[in-house]
Amino acid sequence: MSQLEILTRIKDDVEGTRVQVADGKANTEVAGAPIGTQVIVRHLFYNAPARRKFLKAPLRETELIQKQIMLYALAFPQIAFRLIVDGRESLVAPAASPLERIGAIWGREVAGEMLEVNYTSIDLSVRGFISRPTLVRASREWQNFFVNGRPIRSGLLAVMLERPYLGRVPPNRHPLAVIKIDVDPQLVDVNVHPRKSEVRFYQERAIYGTVSQAVEAALRDFPVTYQPGTTNWPFANVPVGEGAPAPMVREESADYRAANWRAVAQVHNTYILAQSAEGMVIVDQHAAQEQLFYELLTTTGSNQNSVISIQIQVTAREAELLNDHLDLYHSVGIDIEPFGENTFRINALPAFVNLEPREFITTLLQEHERYRQLEGDALRDKLAARAACISAIKAGDALDSDRQQTLLNELAQAYSPATCPHGRPVFVTLRLEELERRFLRR
CATH class of the missing domain: 3.30.230.10 (Ribosomal Protein S5; domain 2)
Structure with a gap:
C-alpha cells in the first residue's frame, strides 16, 4: 500500500540497518544511522488507486495527522515528537514530564x-x-x-x-x-x-x-457551587423574620416606553409574553437577543468593542487558523494579534461578550474548526452566529420587566427579527380573532 523505509540503530552498534519495502519485496542493507528508529512512508496507496480516491483533501488529512501526533505525544511524554508539514514545523514537543507535555500541546496556561x-x-x-x-x-x-x-x-x-x-x-x-x-x-x-x-x-x-x-x-478541595435543576428565585433577598408574618411583596410598576409590543410576563424564564395591537406575541428570549447580537456583528460600523489586553495560548492548529483569518476575526469585532509562538493577544472584544475572553476565543476556534471548509462571508456568518449564541440570554435566565421591555424594543428595530441566525423562529403571534374563536366569542 506504500513504499516503506526503516532506518534503525541501537546505542551500542557502530552501524545501522536500512530496510526498504516496495511492491511486497523487502531489501535490507547496512547503513549509517543515528541512534533510534526512523520510519518513512512514501506514496501511500500508490498501487491502490481505489483507496487513494477516498482520501480527503490534503489540508484535512494534515489535520487528522496532527491530531493523531498530538494524541500520542500526550500518551508518551518521555518521547520527543516533531511534525513538519510542507517544510514548516507544525509541532515540536521535546521529551518532558507529563505536565510539561500538556503545556507543549495545549499551552502553559492550560497546564497551570x-x-x-x-x-x-x-x-x-x-x-x-x-x-x-x-x-x-x-x-x-x-x-x-x-x-x-x-x-x-x-x-x-x-x-x-x-x-x-x-x-x-x-x-x-x-x-x-x-x-x-x-x-x-x-x-x-x-x-x-x-x-x-x-x-x-x-x-x-x-x-x-x-x-x-x-x-x-x-477535586476534594473544590466546593460544590452549582445546584443542577434550580433557578434563581427573584425574592430570595426579601427578609423574613423568624415567627413573623411574611412581608407583602409587590412587583414595581413598569415604566414602559412607546413600542409596538408591551411586555406582560416571563413564562418559565424562557419566553416573554407581550401584548400587541393585533393580539399577543410570545418571544423566545434567547433567540431574540441572539439575532440582535448577530446583526451587530455583521453590520458594518454597528458593533462597539470593549478594550482589553489579555494573552492566550492555543494549539498549533488553532494558531494556524487564527493567522490565516485575522482579518475575518477583526470583521466581527475581535481585535486579536500574534504575540509569539502559538500565543495571541486579545486587544478588544464585542462589548456584549460576557464570557471570559479565553473561553470565548476557544469556543469560536472550535466552531471555526467545524466549518474549516468555509471561507469569506460564509465563515464570518458562522463565527458571528456562534459568538451571538454563547453571549445571548439563556433559557432559564430570569428577566425583570425592564429587561423584558428593553429586549422587545430592541427587537422592534432589528433588520430581520423573525428568525435567529440558526433559522429558528424568534416569536410566534396569536391574533385577537384567534383568541376570540377559541373562547367561542365568534
Whole structure:
C-alpha cells in the first residue's frame, strides 16, 4: 500500500540497518544511522488507486495527522515528537514530564490549571491530569483516555470522569483530561473495534468506579457551587423574620416606553409574553437577543468593542487558523494579534461578550474548526452566529420587566427579527380573532 523505509540503530552498534519495502519485496542493507528508529512512508496507496480516491483533501488529512501526533505525544511524554508539514514545523514537543507535555500541546496556561490524578491498587492504576473546575470547554474534544498506552474512545469513561464535577462546573461544560489506565492486559479486550479505538474491560464496574473515585479525590478541595435543576428565585433577598408574618411583596410598576409590543410576563424564564395591537406575541428570549447580537456583528460600523489586553495560548492548529483569518476575526469585532509562538493577544472584544475572553476565543476556534471548509462571508456568518449564541440570554435566565421591555424594543428595530441566525423562529403571534374563536366569542 506504500513504499516503506526503516532506518534503525541501537546505542551500542557502530552501524545501522536500512530496510526498504516496495511492491511486497523487502531489501535490507547496512547503513549509517543515528541512534533510534526512523520510519518513512512514501506514496501511500500508490498501487491502490481505489483507496487513494477516498482520501480527503490534503489540508484535512494534515489535520487528522496532527491530531493523531498530538494524541500520542500526550500518551508518551518521555518521547520527543516533531511534525513538519510542507517544510514548516507544525509541532515540536521535546521529551518532558507529563505536565510539561500538556503545556507543549495545549499551552502553559492550560497546564497551570491542571490537577494531578494518581490512584494505584494491586492490579490497576489511574494516573494523569484533569482540569480545575475553573477551566472547562463546550465539548469533550479535550478529554483523552489511554489504556495500557493505547488511545481509546469511551463515552462511559467520560461520564465517570465528569460525575465528580457535577455541581462544580456549569451545565453543558466539560473538563479537560489526560487519563492513563494501566491494567493487566489479560483483563482488556482490544479487538472490539476495527481501529482498536474501543476496548472492553473484564471488570468494567471496578475500573469505571476507580476513575470516578480518583477524580473525586483530586477535586476534594473544590466546593460544590452549582445546584443542577434550580433557578434563581427573584425574592430570595426579601427578609423574613423568624415567627413573623411574611412581608407583602409587590412587583414595581413598569415604566414602559412607546413600542409596538408591551411586555406582560416571563413564562418559565424562557419566553416573554407581550401584548400587541393585533393580539399577543410570545418571544423566545434567547433567540431574540441572539439575532440582535448577530446583526451587530455583521453590520458594518454597528458593533462597539470593549478594550482589553489579555494573552492566550492555543494549539498549533488553532494558531494556524487564527493567522490565516485575522482579518475575518477583526470583521466581527475581535481585535486579536500574534504575540509569539502559538500565543495571541486579545486587544478588544464585542462589548456584549460576557464570557471570559479565553473561553470565548476557544469556543469560536472550535466552531471555526467545524466549518474549516468555509471561507469569506460564509465563515464570518458562522463565527458571528456562534459568538451571538454563547453571549445571548439563556433559557432559564430570569428577566425583570425592564429587561423584558428593553429586549422587545430592541427587537422592534432589528433588520430581520423573525428568525435567529440558526433559522429558528424568534416569536410566534396569536391574533385577537384567534383568541376570540377559541373562547367561542365568534
